[in-house]
Amino acid sequence: MGGVVGKGDSPRKAWVPETKLEAKMVEAMQRRASEGSTMKSFNSIILKFPKIDESLRNCKAIFQQFDEDSNGAIDHEELKRCFLKLEISFSEEEINDLFEACDINEDMGMKFNEFIVLLCLVYLLKEDPAALQAKSRMGMPNLEATFETLVDAFVFLDKNKDGYVSKSEMVHAINETTAGERSSGRIAMKRFEEMDWDKNGMVNFKEFLFAFTRWVGIDDIEDEEEEGEEKV
Template sequence: MGGAVGKVVSPKKEWIPETKLEVKMVEAMRRREAQGTSIKSFNSIILKFPKIDESLRNCKAIFEQFDEDSNGAIDQEELRKCFHKLETTFTEEEINDLFEACDINEDMCMEFNEFVVLLCLVYLLKDDPATLQAKSRMGMPDLEATFETLVDAFVFLDKNKDGYVSKNEMVQAINESGERSSGRIAMKRFEEMDWDKNGMVNFKEFLFAFTNWVGIDDNEDDEEVEEKD
């Protein structure tokens, strides 16, 4: 009846999303996963780090545009205005859910790396042409390709295409690179992604880890130190 599916016995299949936003993320990712990925190895993802880093930093101008009081963070009201300017069709509830999901340090403000993650989630959740055109009008014409690369990377890692990356899938992905210490590397990378320590990584967690991997947070701090000196 189910063929290969019937042979797979995994608690991962029974994983219950914790929020309505997570349900939408997982559904959107599964639809995207049905299209496959062009990425063939974890090493090829690493090679894209510099280009992705540069592209994400170009979001800084967008971030500053919506940070109306120039305090280095975007609050909920500023985010609502941001969505209206992007001409997206998000409801008030969806905007609040996105804000809450990306406000990792729970300070009711969105810092730059949190804003980058939010934009990528918007890309995943709202992939209709009208929304993409609106993003381009806001000065983000090159970001779609970067966000698509990040989606592609997640699709590559999620071997069973259920919208989550497990520890075993991370090990499998990094083993394919052929590095001797691949098991240890896989565990470290997975722990960096699984920040709530529930054994499963959704796209949002992957994105936060990725902003650390490419060094957005570190470099932002360095720039601040240089300005003070």
């Protein structure tokens, strides 16, 4: 693939968010990006996979608690009750937006990996005291650190701090890690394609999270038995 790999990069300087929720996500990310990232390389993100994986799998109990009919998915009404229980103050519109954003298969139910993405977005978007209390009510002290690591990883990749990761930013991040390896461009492209769900050439935080659940193998724990062999 051609194209110049630049540090400042994206040819489209002002990427327009498609939804109000995405705009909030991007804004929150830009704010975080201004604080910088503790990550030093793409490898340092990969090294954290096992710990993140373990922490995210511990969310299964919460997921099951809110999946009241135990059908393996949280529907719209269950999600509303979930927010009520956690006393997170979201408006009806915000809940709808979050549900639509995270129900990536559009099957009107949130699977476990979609629920993890939702929790992480709630973490990113709600930094007021009430939300902090809700997080502690979930009873998962490790989860906050895990979400913070994911935010940090995204900020590391977002070199120009615009709230999105572009293809050339991904290539740049992986080139830093695998300097001189001929395959590094291919690896970067593959990773980027795995992240860019809507194929618009830019990756927002939500898309990054979905790719992440896939990378650590959470994207369909329930289907593992049927598939036999887990995708790497």
